[in-house]
Amino acid sequence: MIYLDYNATTPLIPQARRAMIEAFDCLGNPSSVHTHGREARKLLEKAREQVADYFRLPTRNVTFTSGATEANNIIARGFEGNIFVSAVEHDSVLNIRSDATIIPVNNDGLVNLEALEELLNSTQAPVLVCVIAVNNETGVIQPIDDLLHLCNKYKAHLHVDAAQAIGKIELNWSLLSSFTISAHKFGGPKGIGALIINAPLHLNTLIKGGGQERGLRAGTENIIGAMGMGAALTAPQFNWETLLPLQEHLEKSLLNISPDAIIFSKAAQRVSNTTAIALPGVLSEVQLMHFDLNNISVSSGAACSSGKVKVSHVLKAMNVEDDVAKCALRISTGWNTTQDDINEFINAWTSLLEMKHQKDIKRVRYA
Ligand code: PMP
Numbered sequence: 001m002i003y004l005d006y007n008a009t010t011p012l013i014p015q016a017r018r019a020m021i022e023a024f025d026c027l028g029n030p031s032s033v034h035t036h037g038r039e040a041r042k043l044l045e046k047a048r049e050q051v052a053d054y055f056r057l058p059t060r061n062v063t064f065t066s067g068a069t070e071a072n073n074i075i076a077r078g079f080e081g082n083i084f085v086s087a088v089e090h091d092s093v094l095n096i097r098s099d100a101t102i103i104p105v106n107n108d109g110l111v112n113l114e115a116l117e118e119l120l121n122s123t124q125a126p127v128l129v130c131v132i133a134v135n136n137e138t139g140v141i142q143p144i145d146d147l148l149h150l151c152n153k154y155k156a157h158l159h160v161d162a163a164q165a166i167g168k169i170e171l172n173w174s175l176l177s178s179f180t181i182s183a184h185k186f187g188g189p190k191g192i193g194a195l196i197i198n199a200p201l202h203l204n205t206l207i208k209g210g211g212q213e214r215g216l217r218a219g220t221e222n223i224i225g226a227m228g229m230g231a232a233l234t235a236p237q238f239n240w241e242t243l244l245p246l247q248e249h250l251e252k253s254l255l256n257i258s259p260d261a262i263i264f265s266k267a268a269q270r271v272s273n274t275t276a277i278a279l280p281g282v283l284s285e286v287q288l289m290h291f292d293l294n295n296i297s298v299s300s301g302a303a304c305s306s307g308k309v310k311v312s313h314v315l316k317a318m319n320v321e322d323d324v325a326k327c328a329l330r331i332s333t334g335w336n337t338t339q340d341d342i343n344e345f346i347n348a349w350t351s352l353l354e355m356k357h358q359k360d361i362k363r364v365r366y367a
Pocket of ligand 1: 007008066067068069070090092132134135136161163164182183191193
């Protein structure tokens with residue numbers, strides 16, 4: 001089996017697995033004052049320190065959550081004030097507030113800075129601007145420093161969904177008002193993430209209860225997950241840039257074989273592990289099935305909704321025609337991806353194209 005769906009989730013790295021196994025034997029509840037409780041607290045705080053150290057931030061800024069979805073919800077729902085979200089946000093930001101103002105993007109999926117400036121100029125504080133650092137569907141990298149500059153100019157807060165950014169790009173983490181991460185996107189376990197808050201945001205808390213996580217996220221903490229996430233950030237980091245030759249080889253080959261294929265955001269700066277491509281005339285679900293039959297796991301745009309394949313709101317926002325967007329495929333690579341995997345994918349793409357041609361020929365014959 002060939003796995004080319006790292007943006008959906010990544011394999012667990014051994015260091016994270018080991019740290020989690022160690023944590024399984026931890027009996028106590030970190031909120032208990034007795035020895036067992038204190039031992040559990042020690043593990044949890046060790047994990048918090050590992051996360052904080054990775055971003056060179058104080059531990060008090062780190063709140064553990066069940067993932068990026070929850071972290072984004074805490075911010076977007078909890079923020080009292082006006083909220084602007086880019087049109088290419090993950091659903092966990094885009095569909096949270098009915099009163100959110102949408103920031104348009106250009107045809108490459110980059111935030112329109114002039115439109116944002118106009119919005120900021122005409123809106124009363126407090127304002128929260130939410131922008132995804134690396135798009136999960138196209139891999140496009142947003143100009144976060146320019147956004148920071150704009151937000152500072154208008155005294156707005158900037159929240160960054162960095163779920164797909166960790167290890168792939170560096171950001172001025174301490175200058176962001178807040179950002180979210182999700183462990184399973186960088187070799188950690190699923191079901192754990194963090195919300196990192198650097199600015200005084202005055203949030204309405206969503207999950208009320210025992211007051212854990214400084215009152216921001218009640219509920220007994222997931223120590224095992226936190227240890228796995230901490231270990232994934234402490235382990236020697238994979239250099240995602242090494243995937244660039246594979247990306248270049250893949251894209252060049254696919255365009256050679258099928259000149260009518262469209263690679264989205266090709267003109268913009270993208271991370272080296274993501275290729276979003278459409279093969280007009282072949283629906284995404286047909287492509288997915290074909291690759292699955294060839295033992296290759298890929299995705300059609302976002303995989304986050306229960307196995308449903310729908311036209312991507314990201315591509316729609318980029319003015320991609322529905323007919324083309326319906327034929328989109330996402331290939332996302334990672335540390336176990338080899339040149340052979342990419343060649344296998346290219347072979348399967350070639351056989352898909354042959355099938356398409358045969359169907360087209362039949363259609364012409366019977367027309
Ligand atoms: N934001 C982005 C950019 C993502 O790619 C994802 C995962 N697809 C999420 C948020 C949600 O993360 P999680 O599944 O950990 O809640």
